[in-house]
Amino acid sequence: MSLQEILQNHFVWGLLLGLLIAGFILKNAIGTKMQLKRELRRVEGEMRDMQSHLNTQMKITAQGNDALTKEVEGLKTQNENLRVNLAALQNKPDKNELRQFRMQEMAISTMREQAPGFAGAWEKAMRQAESEMESAESGFSKLVRKVVPSLGYTSARPTASETQVIDNESDA
The missing domain is CATH 1.20.5 (Single alpha-helices involved in coiled-coils or other helix-helix interfaces)
Known part of the structure:
Protein backbone atom coordinates (compact mmCIF):
# COMPACT_ATOMS: atom_id res chain seq x y z
CA MET A 1 0.00 0.00 0.00
CA LEU A 89 -10.63 70.83 99.78
CA GLN A 90 -14.37 71.37 99.98
CA ASN A 91 -14.43 69.84 103.46
CA LYS A 92 -11.45 71.89 104.63
CA PRO A 93 -12.56 75.01 106.51
CA ASP A 94 -11.16 78.30 105.35
CA LYS A 95 -8.72 80.21 107.58
CA ASN A 96 -11.12 83.14 107.89
CA GLU A 97 -13.98 80.81 108.79
CA LEU A 98 -11.86 79.18 111.50
CA ARG A 99 -10.89 82.63 112.82
CA GLN A 100 -14.53 83.74 112.87
CA PHE A 101 -15.56 80.51 114.57
CA ARG A 102 -12.93 80.90 117.28
CA MET A 103 -13.90 84.54 117.81
CA GLN A 104 -17.54 83.60 118.23
CA GLU A 105 -16.66 80.78 120.58
CA MET A 106 -14.59 83.14 122.71
CA ALA A 107 -17.43 85.69 122.66
CA ILE A 108 -19.92 83.05 123.76
CA SER A 109 -17.71 82.02 126.66
CA THR A 110 -17.44 85.68 127.66
CA MET A 111 -21.23 86.02 127.35
CA ARG A 112 -21.69 83.20 129.82
CA GLU A 113 -19.84 85.39 132.31
CA GLN A 114 -21.81 88.55 131.52
CA ALA A 115 -25.34 87.24 130.81
CA PRO A 116 -27.69 90.02 132.05
CA GLY A 117 -27.73 92.39 129.05
CA PHE A 118 -27.33 90.14 126.04
CA ALA A 119 -27.04 92.60 123.10
CA GLY A 120 -24.56 94.96 124.65
CA ALA A 121 -22.66 92.13 126.26
CA TRP A 122 -22.52 90.29 122.92
CA GLU A 123 -20.98 93.29 121.14
CA LYS A 124 -18.51 93.78 123.98
CA ALA A 125 -17.61 90.08 123.91
CA MET A 126 -17.13 90.17 120.12
CA ARG A 127 -14.82 93.20 120.36
CA GLN A 128 -12.89 91.58 123.18
CA ALA A 129 -12.59 88.31 121.24
CA GLU A 130 -11.42 90.19 118.16
CA SER A 131 -8.74 92.03 120.14
CA GLU A 132 -7.65 88.74 121.71
CA MET A 133 -7.44 87.19 118.21
CA GLU A 134 -5.33 90.05 116.94
CA SER A 135 -2.98 89.78 119.90
CA ALA A 136 -2.89 85.98 119.51
CA GLU A 137 -1.94 86.30 115.84
CA SER A 138 1.25 88.18 116.62
CA GLY A 139 4.29 87.47 118.70
CA PHE A 140 4.76 84.59 121.12
CA SER A 141 1.06 83.68 121.19
CA LYS A 142 1.21 82.92 117.46
CA LEU A 143 4.10 80.49 118.02
CA VAL A 144 2.26 78.79 120.88
CA ARG A 145 -0.90 78.53 118.74
CA LYS A 146 1.05 76.89 115.92
CA VAL A 147 2.56 74.32 118.27
CA VAL A 148 -0.62 73.64 120.28
CA PRO A 149 -3.62 75.14 118.39
CA SER A 150 -6.10 74.88 121.27
CA LEU A 151 -3.86 76.94 123.62
CA GLY A 152 -3.58 79.98 121.37
CA TYR A 153 -7.24 81.03 121.70
CA THR A 154 -8.04 80.25 125.32
CA SER A 155 -9.99 82.70 127.41
CA ALA A 156 -11.28 82.71 130.96
CA ARG A 157 -13.96 80.07 131.55
CA PRO A 158 -16.68 80.61 134.14
CA THR A 159 -16.29 78.69 137.36
CA ALA A 160 -18.90 76.25 138.58
CA SER A 161 -20.42 78.84 140.95
CA GLU A 162 -20.62 81.46 138.17
CA THR A 163 -22.29 78.94 135.91
CA GLN A 164 -24.89 78.23 138.62
CA VAL A 165 -25.56 81.95 139.02
CA ILE A 166 -26.01 82.39 135.28
CA ASP A 167 -28.31 79.37 135.08
CA ASN A 168 -30.40 80.69 137.99
CA GLU A 169 -30.70 84.12 136.33
CA SER A 170 -31.84 82.57 133.06
CA ASP A 171 -34.48 80.45 134.88
CA ALA A 172 -35.87 83.50 136.70
Missing part, protein backbone atom coordinates in the same frame (compact mmCIF):
# COMPACT_ATOMS: atom_id res chain seq x y z
CA SER A 2 1.28 3.25 -0.99
CA LEU A 3 0.83 6.61 0.47
CA GLN A 4 -1.62 7.56 -2.23
CA GLU A 5 -3.85 4.61 -1.45
CA ILE A 6 -3.73 5.36 2.24
CA LEU A 7 -4.70 8.99 1.65
CA GLN A 8 -7.66 7.95 -0.49
CA ASN A 9 -9.18 5.94 2.34
CA HIS A 10 -12.02 7.79 4.11
CA PHE A 11 -11.01 6.39 7.46
CA VAL A 12 -7.61 7.98 7.20
CA TRP A 13 -9.17 11.33 6.31
CA GLY A 14 -11.49 11.07 9.26
CA LEU A 15 -8.59 10.07 11.49
CA LEU A 16 -6.42 12.99 10.28
CA LEU A 17 -9.31 15.43 10.66
CA GLY A 18 -10.00 14.11 14.22
CA LEU A 19 -6.30 14.35 15.10
CA LEU A 20 -6.19 17.91 13.75
CA ILE A 21 -9.20 18.91 15.83
CA ALA A 22 -7.71 17.13 18.90
CA GLY A 23 -4.44 19.05 18.34
CA PHE A 24 -6.29 22.40 18.32
CA ILE A 25 -8.20 21.42 21.43
CA LEU A 26 -4.98 20.27 23.14
CA LYS A 27 -3.23 23.54 22.18
CA ASN A 28 -6.13 25.59 23.56
CA ALA A 29 -6.20 23.49 26.77
CA ILE A 30 -2.47 23.94 27.33
CA GLY A 31 -2.76 27.71 26.66
CA THR A 32 -5.71 28.01 29.02
CA LYS A 33 -3.88 26.00 31.66
CA MET A 34 -0.84 28.31 31.41
CA GLN A 35 -3.07 31.37 31.56
CA LEU A 36 -4.84 30.00 34.65
CA LYS A 37 -1.47 29.29 36.33
CA ARG A 38 -0.37 32.89 35.68
CA GLU A 39 -3.68 34.18 36.98
CA LEU A 40 -3.42 31.94 40.07
CA ARG A 41 0.11 33.25 40.81
CA ARG A 42 -1.11 36.85 40.38
CA VAL A 43 -4.09 36.27 42.69
CA GLU A 44 -1.88 34.52 45.28
CA GLY A 45 0.55 37.47 45.17
CA GLU A 46 -2.30 39.93 45.62
CA MET A 47 -3.63 37.83 48.47
CA ARG A 48 -0.22 37.85 50.19
CA ASP A 49 -0.02 41.63 49.72
CA MET A 50 -3.52 42.09 51.07
CA GLN A 51 -2.79 39.82 54.02
CA SER A 52 0.42 41.69 54.87
CA HIS A 53 -1.46 44.99 54.53
CA LEU A 54 -4.22 43.65 56.78
CA ASN A 55 -1.66 42.46 59.37
CA THR A 56 0.06 45.85 59.31
CA GLN A 57 -3.26 47.62 59.65
CA MET A 58 -4.28 45.37 62.56
CA LYS A 59 -0.95 46.02 64.31
CA ILE A 60 -1.40 49.77 63.92
CA THR A 61 -4.97 49.56 65.18
CA ALA A 62 -3.92 47.38 68.14
CA GLN A 63 -1.16 49.83 69.07
CA GLY A 64 -3.60 52.73 68.81
CA ASN A 65 -6.13 50.89 70.96
CA ASP A 66 -3.46 50.09 73.55
CA ALA A 67 -2.35 53.71 73.63
CA LEU A 68 -5.95 54.90 73.99
CA THR A 69 -6.63 52.33 76.71
CA LYS A 70 -3.54 53.45 78.65
CA GLU A 71 -4.53 57.09 78.20
CA VAL A 72 -8.08 56.39 79.38
CA GLU A 73 -6.75 54.53 82.44
CA GLY A 74 -4.41 57.42 83.21
CA LEU A 75 -7.24 59.92 82.83
CA LYS A 76 -9.49 57.80 85.07
CA THR A 77 -6.77 57.74 87.74
CA GLN A 78 -6.21 61.47 87.39
CA ASN A 79 -9.95 62.12 87.53
CA GLU A 80 -10.29 60.04 90.69
CA ASN A 81 -7.34 61.87 92.31
CA LEU A 82 -8.84 65.23 91.39
CA ARG A 83 -12.25 64.16 92.71
CA VAL A 84 -10.71 63.10 96.04
CA ASN A 85 -8.65 66.31 96.27
CA LEU A 86 -11.70 68.42 95.47
CA ALA A 87 -13.76 66.64 98.13
CA ALA A 88 -10.96 67.15 100.65
Whole structure:
Protein backbone atom coordinates (compact mmCIF):
# COMPACT_ATOMS: atom_id res chain seq x y z
CA MET A 1 0.00 0.00 0.00
CA SER A 2 1.28 3.25 -0.99
CA LEU A 3 0.83 6.61 0.47
CA GLN A 4 -1.62 7.56 -2.23
CA GLU A 5 -3.85 4.61 -1.45
CA ILE A 6 -3.73 5.36 2.24
CA LEU A 7 -4.70 8.99 1.65
CA GLN A 8 -7.66 7.95 -0.49
CA ASN A 9 -9.18 5.94 2.34
CA HIS A 10 -12.02 7.79 4.11
CA PHE A 11 -11.01 6.39 7.46
CA VAL A 12 -7.61 7.98 7.20
CA TRP A 13 -9.17 11.33 6.31
CA GLY A 14 -11.49 11.07 9.26
CA LEU A 15 -8.59 10.07 11.49
CA LEU A 16 -6.42 12.99 10.28
CA LEU A 17 -9.31 15.43 10.66
CA GLY A 18 -10.00 14.11 14.22
CA LEU A 19 -6.30 14.35 15.10
CA LEU A 20 -6.19 17.91 13.75
CA ILE A 21 -9.20 18.91 15.83
CA ALA A 22 -7.71 17.13 18.90
CA GLY A 23 -4.44 19.05 18.34
CA PHE A 24 -6.29 22.40 18.32
CA ILE A 25 -8.20 21.42 21.43
CA LEU A 26 -4.98 20.27 23.14
CA LYS A 27 -3.23 23.54 22.18
CA ASN A 28 -6.13 25.59 23.56
CA ALA A 29 -6.20 23.49 26.77
CA ILE A 30 -2.47 23.94 27.33
CA GLY A 31 -2.76 27.71 26.66
CA THR A 32 -5.71 28.01 29.02
CA LYS A 33 -3.88 26.00 31.66
CA MET A 34 -0.84 28.31 31.41
CA GLN A 35 -3.07 31.37 31.56
CA LEU A 36 -4.84 30.00 34.65
CA LYS A 37 -1.47 29.29 36.33
CA ARG A 38 -0.37 32.89 35.68
CA GLU A 39 -3.68 34.18 36.98
CA LEU A 40 -3.42 31.94 40.07
CA ARG A 41 0.11 33.25 40.81
CA ARG A 42 -1.11 36.85 40.38
CA VAL A 43 -4.09 36.27 42.69
CA GLU A 44 -1.88 34.52 45.28
CA GLY A 45 0.55 37.47 45.17
CA GLU A 46 -2.30 39.93 45.62
CA MET A 47 -3.63 37.83 48.47
CA ARG A 48 -0.22 37.85 50.19
CA ASP A 49 -0.02 41.63 49.72
CA MET A 50 -3.52 42.09 51.07
CA GLN A 51 -2.79 39.82 54.02
CA SER A 52 0.42 41.69 54.87
CA HIS A 53 -1.46 44.99 54.53
CA LEU A 54 -4.22 43.65 56.78
CA ASN A 55 -1.66 42.46 59.37
CA THR A 56 0.06 45.85 59.31
CA GLN A 57 -3.26 47.62 59.65
CA MET A 58 -4.28 45.37 62.56
CA LYS A 59 -0.95 46.02 64.31
CA ILE A 60 -1.40 49.77 63.92
CA THR A 61 -4.97 49.56 65.18
CA ALA A 62 -3.92 47.38 68.14
CA GLN A 63 -1.16 49.83 69.07
CA GLY A 64 -3.60 52.73 68.81
CA ASN A 65 -6.13 50.89 70.96
CA ASP A 66 -3.46 50.09 73.55
CA ALA A 67 -2.35 53.71 73.63
CA LEU A 68 -5.95 54.90 73.99
CA THR A 69 -6.63 52.33 76.71
CA LYS A 70 -3.54 53.45 78.65
CA GLU A 71 -4.53 57.09 78.20
CA VAL A 72 -8.08 56.39 79.38
CA GLU A 73 -6.75 54.53 82.44
CA GLY A 74 -4.41 57.42 83.21
CA LEU A 75 -7.24 59.92 82.83
CA LYS A 76 -9.49 57.80 85.07
CA THR A 77 -6.77 57.74 87.74
CA GLN A 78 -6.21 61.47 87.39
CA ASN A 79 -9.95 62.12 87.53
CA GLU A 80 -10.29 60.04 90.69
CA ASN A 81 -7.34 61.87 92.31
CA LEU A 82 -8.84 65.23 91.39
CA ARG A 83 -12.25 64.16 92.71
CA VAL A 84 -10.71 63.10 96.04
CA ASN A 85 -8.65 66.31 96.27
CA LEU A 86 -11.70 68.42 95.47
CA ALA A 87 -13.76 66.64 98.13
CA ALA A 88 -10.96 67.15 100.65
CA LEU A 89 -10.63 70.83 99.78
CA GLN A 90 -14.37 71.37 99.98
CA ASN A 91 -14.43 69.84 103.46
CA LYS A 92 -11.45 71.89 104.63
CA PRO A 93 -12.56 75.01 106.51
CA ASP A 94 -11.16 78.30 105.35
CA LYS A 95 -8.72 80.21 107.58
CA ASN A 96 -11.12 83.14 107.89
CA GLU A 97 -13.98 80.81 108.79
CA LEU A 98 -11.86 79.18 111.50
CA ARG A 99 -10.89 82.63 112.82
CA GLN A 100 -14.53 83.74 112.87
CA PHE A 101 -15.56 80.51 114.57
CA ARG A 102 -12.93 80.90 117.28
CA MET A 103 -13.90 84.54 117.81
CA GLN A 104 -17.54 83.60 118.23
CA GLU A 105 -16.66 80.78 120.58
CA MET A 106 -14.59 83.14 122.71
CA ALA A 107 -17.43 85.69 122.66
CA ILE A 108 -19.92 83.05 123.76
CA SER A 109 -17.71 82.02 126.66
CA THR A 110 -17.44 85.68 127.66
CA MET A 111 -21.23 86.02 127.35
CA ARG A 112 -21.69 83.20 129.82
CA GLU A 113 -19.84 85.39 132.31
CA GLN A 114 -21.81 88.55 131.52
CA ALA A 115 -25.34 87.24 130.81
CA PRO A 116 -27.69 90.02 132.05
CA GLY A 117 -27.73 92.39 129.05
CA PHE A 118 -27.33 90.14 126.04
CA ALA A 119 -27.04 92.60 123.10
CA GLY A 120 -24.56 94.96 124.65
CA ALA A 121 -22.66 92.13 126.26
CA TRP A 122 -22.52 90.29 122.92
CA GLU A 123 -20.98 93.29 121.14
CA LYS A 124 -18.51 93.78 123.98
CA ALA A 125 -17.61 90.08 123.91
CA MET A 126 -17.13 90.17 120.12
CA ARG A 127 -14.82 93.20 120.36
CA GLN A 128 -12.89 91.58 123.18
CA ALA A 129 -12.59 88.31 121.24
CA GLU A 130 -11.42 90.19 118.16
CA SER A 131 -8.74 92.03 120.14
CA GLU A 132 -7.65 88.74 121.71
CA MET A 133 -7.44 87.19 118.21
CA GLU A 134 -5.33 90.05 116.94
CA SER A 135 -2.98 89.78 119.90
CA ALA A 136 -2.89 85.98 119.51
CA GLU A 137 -1.94 86.30 115.84
CA SER A 138 1.25 88.18 116.62
CA GLY A 139 4.29 87.47 118.70
CA PHE A 140 4.76 84.59 121.12
CA SER A 141 1.06 83.68 121.19
CA LYS A 142 1.21 82.92 117.46
CA LEU A 143 4.10 80.49 118.02
CA VAL A 144 2.26 78.79 120.88
CA ARG A 145 -0.90 78.53 118.74
CA LYS A 146 1.05 76.89 115.92
CA VAL A 147 2.56 74.32 118.27
CA VAL A 148 -0.62 73.64 120.28
CA PRO A 149 -3.62 75.14 118.39
CA SER A 150 -6.10 74.88 121.27
CA LEU A 151 -3.86 76.94 123.62
CA GLY A 152 -3.58 79.98 121.37
CA TYR A 153 -7.24 81.03 121.70
CA THR A 154 -8.04 80.25 125.32
CA SER A 155 -9.99 82.70 127.41
CA ALA A 156 -11.28 82.71 130.96
CA ARG A 157 -13.96 80.07 131.55
CA PRO A 158 -16.68 80.61 134.14
CA THR A 159 -16.29 78.69 137.36
CA ALA A 160 -18.90 76.25 138.58
CA SER A 161 -20.42 78.84 140.95
CA GLU A 162 -20.62 81.46 138.17
CA THR A 163 -22.29 78.94 135.91
CA GLN A 164 -24.89 78.23 138.62
CA VAL A 165 -25.56 81.95 139.02
CA ILE A 166 -26.01 82.39 135.28
CA ASP A 167 -28.31 79.37 135.08
CA ASN A 168 -30.40 80.69 137.99
CA GLU A 169 -30.70 84.12 136.33
CA SER A 170 -31.84 82.57 133.06
CA ASP A 171 -34.48 80.45 134.88
CA ALA A 172 -35.87 83.50 136.70
